[in-house]
Amino acid sequence: MKSKRRTFIQQLAALLALGTLNGTKTVAKASKPYVVFVTGDHEYSGELTLPLIAAELEKNYGMRTTVLKSVPDYNGEKDIPGLEALREADLAVFFLRWRLLPQDQLNYIDEYLKSGKPVMGFRTTTHAFNYPDGDDRKRWNAFGEFAFGAPPGWGGKAQHTHYGHNSTTDVTIIPEAAKNPILTGVAPSFHVASWLYRVLPDYPAKGAVPLLMGKSVNPDKAAIDNPVAWTWKNQWGGKAFMTTLGHPDDFQVESVQRLVINAIHWELGLPVPKKWKGKIAINVPYGHPKKS
Known part of the structure; x- marks a missing residue:
């Protein structure tokens, strides 16, 4: 009898220990910041570059990530499965261009924005959507403006255009922002492929x-220096970080990598990493057919 009782107690202790361990794992998982990347652009291979950033966050910075992609491929404008993940996200990162998502998918983005959680945007996210006149969803064409303080769509009154595809850009830190934590480890000046x-x-x-600040090199028209990265607070109180950089070659530049990793930490309310984990191997081709 004592032997059976001892065995029962041992089994019970083992089950309790397992439950405690599983609970610890659950708590640990929940305590990790959760970043959701939403991709879908015709040109800049965001569906290839951002997964490499996501992998780095998981490997070296203690975060959980999910990368969502347009289907059937980057040219698929009407479907990004999995957007319900935004309900659990601590940070949403967008690299979109001229999508035509159905309302039920837009609702997840709308819900996320109105929660006041932080958002990050890359390049063509200034013109993430392209609904036609008469469509009830057309207000989403101004997503860049109401989410990031960027121009409301491409061209038009905002004069939101770019210099020619044979140009590149010299980038410098704006002196007044030099002590901003997002710029920790970012070189005072560097060169990128983005026009x-x-x-x-x-x-x-x-x-x-x-x-x-960006300065066009070999521009096709009279060049005006323009900001290429900024922070802002949107109307729902969400912290926003926006950069008009995003050519796949940009992500090979270590200063761009540091900018992105730093900004993600800032958006999450975390201290910028004291120690840089080293340059990320990003070698993604440019070449999607459509432009701008």
């Missing part, structure tokens, strides 16, 4: 904090 986006004179929006 410079024009956001001035009306953007970034009032209250934004410009961090980096």
Whole structure:
């Protein structure tokens, strides 16, 4: 009898221990910041570059990530499965261009924005959606403006265009922003492949904090220096970080990598990493057929 009782107690203890361990794992998982990347652009291979950033966050910075992609491929404008993940996200990162998502998918993005959680955007996210006149969803064409303080769509009154595809961009830290934690370890000046986006004179929006300035190299028209990265707070109180960089070659530049990793930590309310974990291996080709 004593032997059976001892065995029962041992089994019970083992079950309790297992439950405790599983509970610890659950708590540990829940305590890790959760970053959801939403990709779908016709040109810049965001569906290839951002998964490499996500992998780095998981490997070296203690985060959980999910990368969502347009289907059947980057040209699929009407479906990004899995957007319900935004309900659990601590940070949403967007790299979109001219999508035509159904309302039920937009609802997840709308819900996320109105929660006041932080958002990050890359390049063509300034014109993430492209609904036609008469469509009830057309207000989403201004997603760049109401989420990030960027111009409300491509061209138009905002004069949101870019310099020619044979140009590149010199980037420098704006002196007033030099001590911003997002710029920790970012070189005072560096060069990127992206042709410079024009956001001035009306953007970034009032209250934004410009961090980096771009100067077009070999422009196809009279060049005006323009901000290429800024922070802002949107109408729902969400912290926003926006960069008009995003050419796949940009992600090979260590200063761009540090900018992104730092900004993700800042958005999450975490201290910028004291020690850089080293350059990330990102070698993604440019070459999607459509432009801008």
